[in-house]
Structures are given as structure tokens and as C-alpha cells.
Amino acid sequence: MTSGKRSIKGILIVAVLSGIALAYLYLHSCSVRATRELAQIERRHRLAAERVERQQVELERLKSFCRLESLWVANREFELAERELAVESLAVAGVASPKLIVR
Numbered sequence: 001m002t003s004g005k006r007s008i009k010g011i012l013i014v015a016v017l018s019g020i021a022l023a024y025l026y027l028h029s030c031s032v033r034a035t036r037e038l039a040q041i042e043r044r045h046r047l048a049a050e051r052v053e054r055q056q057v058e059l060e061r062l063k064s065f066c067r068l069e070s071l072w073v074a075n076r077e078f079e080l081a082e083r084e085l086a087v088e089s090l091a092v093a094g095v096a097s098p099k100l101i102v103r
Helices: 002-093
Strands: none
Touching: none
16 A cells, blocks of 8 residues: 555656646746737837937928928018018109009
8 A cells, every 4th residue: 555655646746746847837938928028019119219209300300491481481571561662662752653562
């Protein structure tokens, strides 16, 4: 009987150690999977950050363009107003007809 009990104890010890080994392998595979997912998330984050940075540069370029365009429009309106005043002052002086006012 003692040899039968020893073989059952041996089988139980092997089964417990096999279970521990399987649990370790399962946890290790979960850790590897989580590490891969984390690397993928970090890569996507880096690409998104680079895209945001490119968009911010583009936004600053467009803001600069809009400021220049608004200055150009303001300058153009000022020149037209000056031209209109000059024509009106000439019309008042009798040099030109008010119909020549350019709008």
C-alpha cells in the first residue's frame, strides 16, 4: 500500500507542478500580448502626436496667410477710398465730372 500511496502522491505532485507551469505559461503569454498592445498604442500615439504637430504648423501658416490677406484687403479698401476722395475733390474743384468716381 505504501507504494500505491507514493505513486498517487507522485501523480498529485506532477499534476500540481504541471498546473503551476501551465498557469505561468498563460500569465507569460498574457504579459507578452499586453506588451505588444502597449507598443502598438504607443506607436499610434506617436503618429497622432506627429499629425497634430503638422496640423498646428499648417494652422499657423494659414493664420499668417489670413492676417496678410486681411491687411491686403484693408490696404486695397484704403486705396479705393483715397481714389474716391481724390476724384470727389477734383469734381468739387470743377476739374472732373462726379460720374468718373471709381468704386
